[in-house]
Amino acid sequence: MALMRFIKNPRILVFLAAILVLAGARELRLSDPPLIASLRDLTFDAYQRIKPRQPLGQPIRVIDIDEASIAEYGQWPWPRTRIAQIVDRVRELGGACIAFDIVFSEPDRTGPAGMLAELKARQVPGRDALEKMIASIPDNDSVLAQSIAQSPTVLGFFNDTRSNQGLPEKKAGFAFLGADPSPILFPLHAAVMSLPMFREAAEGSGSISVGVLGDEVVRRIPMFLNGDNKQQYAAMALETLRLVQGMPSYTLKTTEASGEYSAGQLAMTSFRVGQFEVPVTENGDLRLYFSHDDPALYISAKDLLTASDEQLAPLVEGHIVFVGTSAAGLRDIRITPLGESVPGVFIHAQIVDQILSGAFLNRPDWAIGAELATMFVASLLLVGILPFAGAVVSGVLGAVVGVILLAGSWYAFSRHGILLDPVFPLLTAGIVFLAATIFNFAYSEREKRFVRGAFQRYIAPDLLKKLEDHPEMLRLGGEIRDMTLMFMDVRGFTPISEKLTPEELVTFLNQLLSPLSDVILSHEGAIDKYIGDSIMAFWNAPLDVDDHRTKSVRAALDMIATVEQLNRDDAFGFKASDKGLGDVQIGIGVNSGDACVGNMGSSSRFNYSVVGDTVNVAARIESSCKAVGWPVLASEETASAIRDFALLEAGSIALKGKSKPAKLFAVIGDEKMAQTAEWQKLSQTHAAFLAAIAKGNRKDAERLKRECLDAGPAGLDHFYEELAASGAGRLAAE
Numbered sequence: 001m002a003l004m005r006f007i008k009n010p011r012i013l014v015f016l017a018a019i020l021v022l023a024g025a026r027e028l029r030l031s032d033p034p035l036i037a038s039l040r041d042l043t044f045d046a047y048q049r050i051k052p053r054q055p056l057g058q059p060i061r062v063i064d065i066d067e068a069s070i071a072e073y074g075q076w077p078w079p080r081t082r083i084a085q086i087v088d089r090v091r092e093l094g095g096a097c098i099a100f101d102i103v104f105s106e107p108d109r110t111g112p113a114g115m116l117a118e119l120k121a122r123q124v125p126g127r128d129a130l131e132k133m134i135a136s137i138p139d140n141d142s143v144l145a146q147s148i149a150q151s152p153t154v155l156g157f158f159n160d161t162r163s164n165q166g167l168p169e170k171k172a173g174f175a176f177l178g179a180d181p182s183p184i185l186f187p188l189h190a191a192v193m194s195l196p197m198f199r200e201a202a203e204g205s206g207s208i209s210v211g212v213l214g215d216e217v218v219r220r221i222p223m224f225l226n227g228d229n230k231q232q233y234a235a236m237a238l239e240t241l242r243l244v245q246g247m248p249s250y251t252l253k254t255t256e257a258s259g260e261y262s263a264g265q266l267a268m269t270s271f272r273v274g275q276f277e278v279p280v281t282e283n284g285d286l287r288l289y290f291s292h293d294d295p296a297l298y299i300s301a302k303d304l305l306t307a308s309d310e311q312l313a314p315l316v317e318g319h320i321v322f323v324g325t326s327a328a329g330l331r332d333i334r335i336t337p338l339g340e341s342v343p344g345v346f347i348h349a350q351i352v353d354q355i356l357s358g359a360f361l362n363r364p365d366w367a368i369g370a371e372l373a374t375m376f377v378a379s380l381l382l383v384g385i386l387p388f389a390g391a392v393v394s395g396v397l398g399a400v401v402g403v404i405l406l407a408g409s410w411y412a413f414s415r416h417g418i419l420l421d422p423v424f425p426l427l428t429a430g431i432v433f434l435a436a437t438i439f440n441f442a443y444s445e446r447e448k449r450f451v452r453g454a455f456q457r458y459i460a461p462d463l464l465k466k467l468e469d470h471p472e473m474l475r476l477g478g479e480i481r482d483m484t485l486m487f488m489d490v491r492g493f494t495p496i497s498e499k500l501t502p503e504e505l506v507t508f509l510n511q512l513l514s515p516l517s518d519v520i521l522s523h524e525g526a527i528d529k530y531i532g533d534s535i536m537a538f539w540n541a542p543l544d545v546d547d548h549r550t551k552s553v554r555a556a557l558d559m560i561a562t563v564e565q566l567n568r569d570d571a572f573g574f575k576a577s578d579k580g581l582g583d584v585q586i587g588i589g590v591n592s593g594d595a596c597v598g599n600m601g602s603s604s605r606f607n608y609s610v611v612g613d614t615v616n617v618a619a620r621i622e623s624s625c626k627a628v629g630w631p632v633l634a635s636e637e638t639a640s641a642i643r644d645f646a647l648l649e650a651g652s653i654a655l656k657g658k659s660k661p662a663k664l665f666a667v668i669g670d671e672k673m674a675q676t677a678e679w680q681k682l683s684q685t686h687a688a689f690l691a692a693i694a695k696g697n698r699k700d701a702e703r704l705k706r707e708c709l710d711a712g713p714a715g716l717d718h719f720y721e722e723l724a725a726s727g728a729g730r731l732a733a734e
Contacts, residue, residue, distance in 0.1 A: 478598020
């Protein structure tokens with residue numbers, strides 16, 4: 001009996017439940033799902049933003065192939081002779097080492113070899129003499145190889161499983177303190193690398209891959225890679241440190257201590273390159289501690305080749321020099337935890353700067369154990385105090401505990417570079433505290449036997465009877481359904497509203513929206529809402545609608561016909577008035593896909609509505625009607641179900657607020673139009689017109705445009721003018 005009373009004690013039950021929740025939280029933390037890891041990374045990113053690493057003026061410089069250099073010397077790639085000039089210039093200015101965040105994987109086509117190949121392909125008078133003269137000119141690649149051989153140079157390679165070039169030659173030796181860490185290093189299966197003549201001339205070779213861990217933000221970089229050829233390779237930044245110190249090898253230190261990623265298994269702890277000892281993660285990654293991007297770090301390649309020795313020597317002499325690009329067109333831009341978009345070469349410079357400065361971020365193997373212990377202590381402390389102190393006092397105590405955890409984590413980071421996660425222990429303690437509070441409240445309410453009908457006074461009167469019969473509907477939320485969404489908007493509504501009185505404007509909207517709504521309902525659509533001069537409608541909810549994509553497009557065509565009839569009948573009185581108003585025009589966008597439909601809003605008032613990306617895209621399509629030049633546009637998802645309609649591809653349109661362009665189709669007519677000989681001719685001519693645009697053949701495109709206009713129905717002039725003007729960009733986006 002005493003045992004039963006003990007078990008039934010609500011305080012004991014809460015305590016036991018908390019222990020079970022904490023046990024589950026421990027297993028969740030050890031499995032480290034992406035969400036938990038992302039929260040931890042965001043916390044450490046915030047620490048870096050609050051206290052970024054302070055640069056100490058280390059001898060590092062970046063030769064930047066920037067926009068000014070591209071403008072001065074032409075588009076990339078540059079002739080290898082110009083790259084050789086950069087190498088020679090750095091050597092002349094006293095640079096300690098030069099490293100390329102660039103791969104020279106193909107022969108230079110702009111040099112003598114390329115010219116000879118071009119001459120052989122053409123019948124040029126006096127070709128033999130020209131070939132003999134050109135053959136006497138040193139090859140561009142040979143010139144660069146000679147320059148590389150005369151300077152301490154590191155060339156890069158990057159990991160690419162699609163490459164058939166094999167793996168690079170080993171330039172450095174590796175020694176191990178402990179077991180061989182090759183099995184836990186980042187694997188290198190195939191590489192894209194520079195031509196053999198360059199690799200032979202260079203003293204160093206290293207990986208230039210950043211973000212290989214799949215992170216959008218660059219936080220960790222593998223310092224060493226293990227190739228399928230059983231050889232190890234270092235990162236390019238490390239190779240520069242090895243060369244400037246004149247060291248032949250690296251020393252990698254391993255242990256079998258437990259860690260976050262390899263508990264009880266082999267793990268790396270640090271490595272040494274010359275005089276520098278560098279701590280790393282279990283699999284050999286360096287946690288980057290970023291300083292802010294500094295314009296003083298960079299020298300434009302243009303300035304390097306044109307400025308005087310007096311200007312450049314203090315900036316280059318004795319420095320490790322990286323060569324990379326910040327030009328937007330070369331697409332080597334990365335994101336740092338500081339929220340900055342930087343050129344990829346900056347990451348390599350940061351690695352060297354961090355090692356030279358001795359400022360490291362470390363997550364020791366005891367970190368996860370300390371975090372779990374903190375989670376258990378904080379959670380059980382709050383649960384133990386709650387029954388005696390009450391929710392308010394316990395909540396204040398919890399806030400104090402949270403501040404202590406955050407302060408301790410920040411102190412470890414700011415003073416010692418140790419990364420301890422406060423977020424997961426705090427979240428777990430908060431969840432346990434909230435669950436315990438709810439359990440106590442529910443237990444105390446168990447003896448109060450009365451019906452709570454508070455929800456009823458928040459419901460609209462017209463739904464009350466239905467909700468009384470089906471109380472399960474009295475909730476927020478919805479269901480995912482395959483639906484078709486339509487948005488209709490009046491073109492030029494602002495000028496219309498400026499010329500009409502408020503009363504006239506309301507009359508106009510009623511005369512327009514009423515018949516259009518009838519059209520939608522006649523095609524089994526549902527009106528979601530009226531937004532000023534716009535209508536939002538949907539199909540296939542709340543009841544199933546067969547072939548809803550086709551019915552929505554038929555409704556759109558009928559709506560256009562209805563507006564045309566209203567204009568002919570002068571239903572709005574615009575022609576008879578002296579206000580200078582012309583025919584009313586509308587635009588309609590249709591999109592299909594999954595959307596969430598149901599009761600939405602607040603707890604006091606909600607409506608049956610639809611939300612989701614499908615809705616947003618439909619609205620964006622409608623707003624694109626004017627730019628495309630046709631009143632009815634459908635997405636590819638909708639058009640796929642109405643291929644027998646008269647459709648014209650309008651290319652891919654960049655929709656406002658969307659990261660990817662959407663392929664749109666202009667709905668010209670229904671199946672009857674599509675079966676006519678005139679339409680068949682237009683369809684074929686239109687396809688040829690798009691092909692001419694894609695190829696950049698303006699002459700053919702202009703001719704085919706005229707043929708399309710001759711073959712098609714009236715009103716396509718604007719559509720083809722817009723397509724001809726911006727169609728190449730649309731097709732390129734595809």
